[in-house]
Amino acid sequence: MAVIRDMMPAFELFQPSSVEDALDLLGRYGKDGWPLAAGLDSFDWFKDRIKRPRAVIDLGGIASLKEIREHDGGLEIGAMATLAEVSRDPLVSRRFALLSDAARHVATPQIRNAGSLGGNLCQDTRCWYYRSGWPCYRAGGNVCYASAPEAMNREHCVMGAKRCVAVSPSDTAAAVVALDARMVVRDRRRERVLDAEDFFIGPAIDITRMTALEPGDLLTAIRIPATFAGARFYFEKVRDRQSWDFPLVTVASALVVRDGTIESARVALNGVAPFPVRLHEVEQAVTGRPQNEETATLGGDVAVRRVKPLRHNDYKLPLMRNLVRRALRPAEA
Amino acid sequence: MDILRRAANPWDQEVLLGIGWDLFWWAVAAGAVFVVVHTLLVWRLSRRAATRPPTATPGGAADATAVPPRVVRHSLGSRLFHWSMALAMLVLLGTAFVPVMGFRFDWVTIHWVAGLVLIATVAYHVVRATFFQSPRAIWVGARDVREGARELRHLLGVGEAPLVKPGKYAVGNKLYHHGAAAATLAAIATGVLMMVRIDTPLFTQDPYLLGDATWGMVYVLHGAAGVLLVLMVIAHVYFAVRPEKRWQTRAMIKGWITREEYLEEHDTSRWPLPAGEGSGEGEPATGDRVPVSAGG
Numbered sequence: 001m002a003v004i005r006d007m008m009p010a011f012e013l014f015q016p017s018s019v020e021d022a023l024d025l026l027g028r029y030g031k032d033g034w035p036l037a038a039g040l041d042s043f044d045w046f047k048d049r050i051k052r053p054r055a056v057i058d059l060g061g062i063a064s065l066k067e068i069r070e071h072d073g074g075l076e077i078g079a080m081a082t083l084a085e086v087s088r089d090p091l092v093s094r095r096f097a098l099l100s101d102a103a104r105h106v107a108t109p110q111i112r113n114a115g116s117l118g119g120n121l122c123q124d125t126r127c128w129y130y131r132s133g134w135p136c137y138r139a140g141g142n143v144c145y146a147s148a149p150e151a152m153n154r155e156h157c158v159m160g161a162k163r164c165v166a167v168s169p170s171d172t173a174a175a176v177v178a179l180d181a182r183m184v185v186r187d188r189r190r191e192r193v194l195d196a197e198d199f200f201i202g203p204a205i206d207i208t209r210m211t212a213l214e215p216g217d218l219l220t221a222i223r224i225p226a227t228f229a230g231a232r233f234y235f236e237k238v239r240d241r242q243s244w245d246f247p248l249v250t251v252a253s254a255l256v257v258r259d260g261t262i263e264s265a266r267v268a269l270n271g272v273a274p275f276p277v278r279l280h281e282v283e284q285a286v287t288g289r290p291q292n293e294e295t296a297t298l299g300g301d302v303a304v305r306r307v308k309p310l311r312h313n314d315y316k317l318p319l320m321r322n323l324v325r326r327a328l329r330p331a332e333a
Numbered sequence: 334m335d336i337l338r339r340a341a342n343p344w345d346q347e348v349l350l351g352i353g354w355d356l357f358w359w360a361v362a363a364g365a366v367f368v369v370v371h372t373l374l375v376w377r378l379s380r381r382a383a384t385r386p387p388t389a390t391p392g393g394a395a396d397a398t399a400v401p402p403r404v405v406r407h408s409l410g411s412r413l414f415h416w417s418m419a420l421a422m423l424v425l426l427g428t429a430f431v432p433v434m435g436f437r438f439d440w441v442t443i444h445w446v447a448g449l450v451l452i453a454t455v456a457y458h459v460v461r462a463t464f465f466q467s468p469r470a471i472w473v474g475a476r477d478v479r480e481g482a483r484e485l486r487h488l489l490g491v492g493e494a495p496l497v498k499p500g501k502y503a504v505g506n507k508l509y510h511h512g513a514a515a516a517t518l519a520a521i522a523t524g525v526l527m528m529v530r531i532d533t534p535l536f537t538q539d540p541y542l543l544g545d546a547t548w549g550m551v552y553v554l555h556g557a558a559g560v561l562l563v564l565m566v567i568a569h570v571y572f573a574v575r576p577e578k579r580w581q582t583r584a585m586i587k588g589w590i591t592r593e594e595y596l597e598e599h600d601t602s603r604w605p606l607p608a609g610e611g612s613g614e615g616e617p618a619t620g621d622r623v624p625v626s627a628g629g
Contacts (some may be wrong), residue, residue, distance in 0.1 A: 134342035135348050143530055143540040144352055146567050162441060163531055203440035 001070050008046040012055045019064060019186065022057050023218055027188035029055040031215045035121030036060075038081060040111060045124075050133045056277065065118075065220060068092065073226035076184075079118025079219045083172070084109070086117050091289065096224055098233035098252055102175035104235045105261040108244045118219045119182075120172050121199075122211055125274070126165035126246050127156065137164045137206075137207045146310075147225070153310040155248060162204035162274030165310060167271050171237055173200060174252035174270035179228055184221040185213060193223070200275035210274065228254040228266065234327040238319060249319045253327035262291050267327060272307075272316060279303050283322060292332050300325035337553065342545070349549025352556035354433045358559040364567030371571070374488050375445075403406075404595040404606065406584040407499070414458050415585055421451040426566065429559050445533060448524050455517060470501055473511065477504040500603030508592070513565050516558045519545060523555035 011034075015283040016022040026033045034053035036042050038060070045051035059065060068089050075091055086092055087103040106112055106120055125131075125138065125144055135141030140297075146153045147165045158163040174197045176183075183190045183199040199212050212221060232255040239245040250270040256263045265283045270276040278326035282299045289295040307317050335353030409417070424447040428440040454608050462468050480497050481504035487496055502510075526543070529536045543551065573582045580598070584590045595601070 020431075055543065117379055133341070133343040133351065135342060139340065140338070140350065141348070142527075145540065147532065147538060148540050149538065161532070164440065205437045240551060 008043070009051055009103045009258060011046075012202055013058060014055060015058045017060050017061050017063075018222060018282040019062055019218070020228060022059060022062060022214075023186055023188050025055065025057045026218060027145045029053075031214065033057055033216055037116045037122075038082075038114040041123040044131070046130075048133060050131075050139075051205060059218075064087045065080075071223055074229065075224045077117055077222045079121075079221055079222070080116045081118075083115050083117060083120060087173075088288075090155065095229040096179055096233075098179060098228075098235055098254060099172065099175045099224065101233065101235040102172045102237075102250075103218055104252075105235070106230075111244070117172060117222060120170050121176065121222070122142070122213065122219055123170055125166035126169045126196055127164075128152075130166060137203065138166060140150065140208060147167050149311055152308075152312065154315075155246075155314040156310055156313055158272050158307045158320070159279060159315055159319060160202050160275060160308045162169065162202060162207070164203035164207050164274060166203075166274055168200060168273070168275050169208060170270060170276070171250055172196075173276040174250045175266040176222060176224070177223050177268040177276045178233075178252040178254045178266045180266060182223040182225070183212075183219055184223060185217050187214075187216045187218070193219075196222075196276075196323075198276055202274045205224050228256065231256050232260060234333065235322055236326060238323065249316055249323055251323040251326075251327045255328070257291050260290050260292075262295065262328075265328075267303075267324060269303070269320060269323070272320060281305065282328075285330055291328065293329065296325045296328035299328040329331050334346065348545050351549070352560065354621075356556070357430050357433055357563065360563040361567070364564050367564075367568055368571045371488075372562060375575075376492075377409070377490065379489065383487065391543065392478075398590045400595055400601075400606065402592050403589040405588055406581075406590045407588050409588065410461060412585060414454055414461070416615045417584060418451060418454040421447045421454060422562065422566065425451060425520075426563055427560065430563065441531065444527055445524070445531070448521070448528075451517070452521055452525075455521065457587065458565035471507050471510055473504065480504050481508070498600040498603075500600055507556035508567065509569065513562070513569075516561045516565065519554055520562065523551045523558070526551050527555060544619045 003022040006030065014022075014025050026035060027163050032054035032057045034042065034051070036056050036058045042051075042056075046053075058078055062080065065078040066082075066085075067076075067078045067183060068081050068085065068091060075096065076087060076281065077092070081089075083106050085153055087100045089100065093100040103112065104121075106115065112266070118162070127136075129145040129151075130138045134145050135143075136146075137144050144164050146156050147161065147163075153165060155167065157167055161174060170235075173196075176228055179196075179201070181196040183194045183196055185199075194212055201209060201212055234251065234253045234255075237247045237250045239247050247269055251267070252270075253265065253267040254266045265286050267279040267282050268276050268302070269279065279299075279302075283300045285302045286295050286299045289298075300323075303319050303324040304321045307320065309317060334355045338350040338353050340348050340350050359450065385529065425444060428444040432438065432440055460470075480499065483494050484496060485506070486494070499506075505533050528539050529542050530548075532538055538598065573585075580590055580594050590598075
């Protein structure tokens with residue numbers, strides 16, 4: 001087990017009141033700077049002394065990062081809006097209930113009151129080999145301990161693995177991918193707007209990061225386009241216990257159905273790969289078909305085509321198939 | 334500068350991970366310095382109009398009329414090996430170091446597939462050179478060492494002794510071959526071991542095949558071979574594009590050198606053409622199987 005300590009090593013704490021100040025600090029400290037949202041992920045790292053930033057930039061005092069407002073027909077949600085606010089906000093729940101539903105499934109009420117949407121999206125993987133301080137690929141080392149045949153890998157990848165088999169633990173990540181959200185990323189020099197699908201990166205691209213955020217970058221907002229406003233949403237999270245737990249598999253879907261036929265669909269899973277997986281093949285398979293049990297079964301079968309379970313997680317295969325099937329069924333089924 | 338990368342395990346024990354990536358930049362810088370310094374030295378020599386002083390190679394004067402207009406320096410098989418190995422090597426170095434430079438892409442599969450191609454080309458070369466060519470043609474003997482020292486002194490402008498024409502391969506070619514071979518074989522041996530750690534169709538994944546310290550050494554050797562090859566590729570490409578060496582580059586593309594190049598650049602007694610192939614005017618004579626003479 002990791003060497004658990006109660007005291008965090010010393011770091012410089014900055015509490016900027018504007019995004020510009022925060023970006024300036026992040027740019028100044030680069031790899032040694034750590035943006036702190038609510039600290040629900042960060043403090044574990046600090047206490048275990050696995051991550052040792054020189055400077056921590058607390059984003060809690062930046063009011064503009066907490067706003068939820070209409071934007072270009074859709075919504076713009078500040079990265080520091082709490083999960084509780086996202087789950088309760090009438091703008092979100094009226095038009096994009098998928099996201100409010102996902103936010104409501106995170107951890108516990110206490111954590112949702114403190115934790116932010118941005119923090120939930122950017123949190124690091126929960127692979128315990130990695131979290132325990134093993135020098136694995138994700139920690140900059142040369143090996144994945146979780147993918148070995150004798151490893152404890154019940155919660156790990158069944159697809160998208162590339163050396164590292166850790167999974168993305170975010171409940172809201174699948175929802176923002178299904179909603180075709182755009183992630184607003186800023187550094188000192190520029191602003192980038194990334195598709196949610198591109199924001200989450202796999203180990204094939206960079207094995208030490210889960211998102212496209214580089215040192216000096218800050219996720220400032222999540223923009224949800226109007227495309228799927230009011231669509232038929234489905235969110236389900238399967239976990240070992242019904243509270244305060246990370247997902248085994250999460251499904252999020254947005255369907256536009258007209259006269260019983262699926263006109264367009266976006267389906268995403270999380271907990272199955274190092275990033276939230278958009279199921280393009282499922283979407284293609286079900287688009288243009290009637291929304292019925294047969295189509296749902298087809299979608300479920302297509303969802304597991306590329307699955308490659310590890311020794312202890314082949315249970316995720318039927319789980320994925322059934323969750324996708326449920327996500328595609330008519331509401332009354 | 335970090336020469337080695339290390340990490341700590343959960344018990345705060347130090348684990349060796351590999352070479353520091355700074356070494357890659359040092360290899361690039363060393364390659365650039367080599368190119369600049371060599372260019373300046375050759376330029377100084379040319380200013381003194383002494384790039385190639387008269388040689389005194391005994392037995393080097395072959396009957397020019399007995400040499401065909403084109404002499405084969407590299408057979409098709411040799412050229413196919415060279416270019417396929419070069420392609421595999423460039424892909425390997427690119428997939429290894431471009432991500433280090435900050436350009437992220439899915440490099441792992443490309444890397445090990447290129448590694449397999451490299452292994453195939455090297456195996457082909459070893460079998461061919463051992464059983465169908467004369468491996469002694471590339472050996473470095475005492476005479477080569479003396480000639481190499483003489484060439485170096487000449488390049489530095491400190492030696493007055495006349496240069497000696499080489500056989501088929503100059504000592505620089507031979508030394509380069511051995512350096513590249515050593516680095517390549519080290520990279521291959523360690524690379525095959527490292528494939529056991531990743532998910533490929535070839536091996537059952539087993540990260541615990543070796544202990545942490547041994548794995549660390551494997552990664553250090555692999556990385557060191559990689560940065561050495563970066564340096565060697567820079568030097569190789571530099572020589573390939575130098576004006577006075579382009580005839581060798583052309584020979585590696587087309588296979589042949591001209592009669593004049595053969596007579597001017599080589600000691601024909603150390604690289605004699607095979608008997609019976611010296612009088613034809615149409616087809617090039619083959620020189621790939623090199624008879625060994627005079628310690629070459």
